[in-house]
Amino acid sequence: MATTTLYEAIGGASTFRKLVDAFYDRVAQDELLRPLFPPTFDEVKERQYWFLTQLFGGPRLYTERRGHPMLRARHLPFPITVRHAEHWLRCMAQALEETGIPPAARAAMLERLGGIALHMVNTPGEEEEA
Numbered sequence: 263m264a265t266t267t268l269y270e271a272i273g274g275a276s277t278f279r280k281l282v283d284a285f286y287d288r289v290a291q292d293e294l295l296r297p298l299f300p301p302t303f304d305e306v307k308e309r310q311y312w313f314l315t316q317l318f319g320g321p322r323l324y325t326e327r328r329g330h331p332m333l334r335a336r337h338l339p340f341p342i343t344v345r346h347a348e349h350w351l352r353c354m355a356q357a358l359e360e361t362g363i364p365p366a367a368r369a370a371m372l373e374r375l376g377g378i379a380l381h382m383v384n385t386p387g388e389e390e391e392a
Contacts, residue, residue, distance in 0.1 A: 267319025272367050274320065282311045284357035294349045298340050318371065334381055343387030347379040 269278070286303045289295050299306060312323035313331060324331055354375055358368045 268367060268370065269315060269318040269320035272318075272363050275315070277361060277363070278311055278315050278318075278320070281357055281361045281363070282307050282314065284360045285310070285354055288353035288356055289350075292349055292353060294346060295353065298342075298346070317374070333378065334384070337382045338384055341385040342382045343385050344380070344383055345387050347383055351376055351379050 286307055289299060290303070309324070309328070312327060316322050316324045316331075351372065355368075355372055358371060363371065
């Protein structure tokens, strides 16, 4: 019996492309997140597509092109606080909804991404400095 991955269940490559586009449309408008990204999103969108594809059971695009994700190490140059993680997750939640991801799949994806987002936190925020 074949197992369907989340990647396949929600529509594969075309759905993930739409998701990444919707996500970065939101990041571009987010005053806290926007300064962390380069002037254009072309390269980061492609890497995000590779990563999300692989994370949710699609082809191992990220590993094939960039090696092990090493997410925390790759994000250390950027000051990421809990607020950044929360903004990132909010943008992703909105993008998942806009893309038409079914509620059960959306919840599973956000649960997985929530842990990853918090793992990226590397800088105390104002709330932690008090």
